[in-house]
Amino acid sequence: MTALTQKFLTSKDSHWEKQQQLAKQNQQLLETHETKLALQIAEERNRIARDIHDNVGHLLSRALLQIGALETINQESTLQEPLYQLKQTVDTGMDHIRLSVHDLHADSLSFAEAVQNLVTIEELCPVEIQGTVFEDLSENQQNCLLMVMKEAITNTIKHSQATLLVFHFKTLPAFYRMQIRNDGVTACDQPKTGIGLQTIQQRIRTIKGQVHIVQTDTHFQLTITIPKEPT
Template identity: 35%
Template sequence: MSVLIDKLILLVGCFILYISNFNDIAGVYYLLGAISLTCFVSYFAYRRESFILILIFLVSSFIFPKFCFYFPLIIYDLYAYRHKILSFAGIIVFINFATDITPLTLTMLLLFSSISVLLQYKSEHLYQLHMDFKKLRDTSTEYNLLLRSKNKDLIEKQDYEIHLATLKERNRIAREIHDNVGHVLSRSLLQLGAIMATNKDKNMSKPLTALKDTLASAMNNIRDSVHDLHEDSIDLCASIQALLDDFKTYHTDFDYDMSENLPRNIKYCLIAITKEALSNLNKHSNASKLTIHLREHPGFYQLLIEDNGSNIKLNSNGIGLENMKDRVDNVNGTFRINTENGFKIFVSIPKTNYGGK
């Protein structure tokens, strides 16, 4: 838009300069020709067609000297393109025309030509500022998106660390209860049993029996609570990664995308299958690469274990494979094996209708 305004200003100035020197109908044709050429030059900007049009303008100015009154328009484009040959040709044409006009007209043309250079410089500068602004805006947007992504990753990492710390604390509490309270209750039950064995007073038999039942019930509750805390403290991702850490001679890839609140029986099932698969790999495979994918989908959990082994001897009646299949069947899942291009184990467990809690 800035270029069009600049050319309109120059066009009006050149036309006024022309009619101040000549008053003929030919001026209309020169005006239309100048408008057409400068518009097409702008349309084909920086393409071969634009240079051809400038050359046509220069040739026309040489053949029809009055066309040189619109020379500031072509200078505007020549300064933009910095084309040395066309610029030299333009200087020759202008010198040829300058010998046939009055000093005042020559001065006005030189003034308009200088103004066209300044206008082109101004437009270039504004365009460059606009491009720099767009680049800065795009860079700022990119950095903002990157910063948001980093913040999101940081928050997820912090949430995972908090979750892991919570699980460790649950495990510690379960261990403390088992080692302290559990042992105290066990000792109390043994002592109470000894007292009941040596008791001679029949009136104390019922109270002692009731006390023993109470302590036994407390012991069972403590045992259940410890088991629940311990089972809830298992982190599936950390457990699988710990298993993989023992396979340092293999190139391992672990892809994990699961929520934190998984049912405990699903955790145990996936961990047990992974243990059995890694054991089979270590014993029977010549693989060098191992990949484990654990993903949660809207309707099911998925486990994929694959290696690049070649000496595959599948025994469908093997105890290990049978155990894995039984574990998956217990949670109403699907267990599949594929031996093309390595050994693969596919496990799919629906999120509903599985056994246990």
């Protein structure tokens, strides 16, 4: 085999290898994009369901109360049937609202699925899930913890040289505990004053939880506890 032939075959093998690597990278990008899209769709569904429940549902509930008050004080027999029909119409609308909100939530990702998607799409720092992801959170608790996890990932990438970020979940009798720990050295000497951490603390306070911060020469850790809501 001549040197020229050997060079050609080597070049051909190298070209094929690069094509395979490129195809693999394209597939990974596609999967990452689809994962992000699924998470965004689920979050948007939850937002829409929450808006419908809080706004439209509240207005229809007020309308039912007002109709009931009108029925109580009404002295005109000719208005009894129209008021009854109006009440039935609004009541049917409430039933449809409840079904729509239920369907939106049913099609959304579970908290465990959303957590898995969230850690899967992060490529700049390895993320590990430990323990058992919470199962019985309220919608507000789920949304809050997902936002906190996003903030923690962003803070870790921006302010440390961490090689691993760990989310540890533990369900206790009266509350849930999530520990967020990385092995990086934060660039901030006083982490409690950071905007990102202040945001996390504010979010957790909205669901009546607490945040404890521990920083050493070897790691940085947040311990978040939130009370279980009555079932």
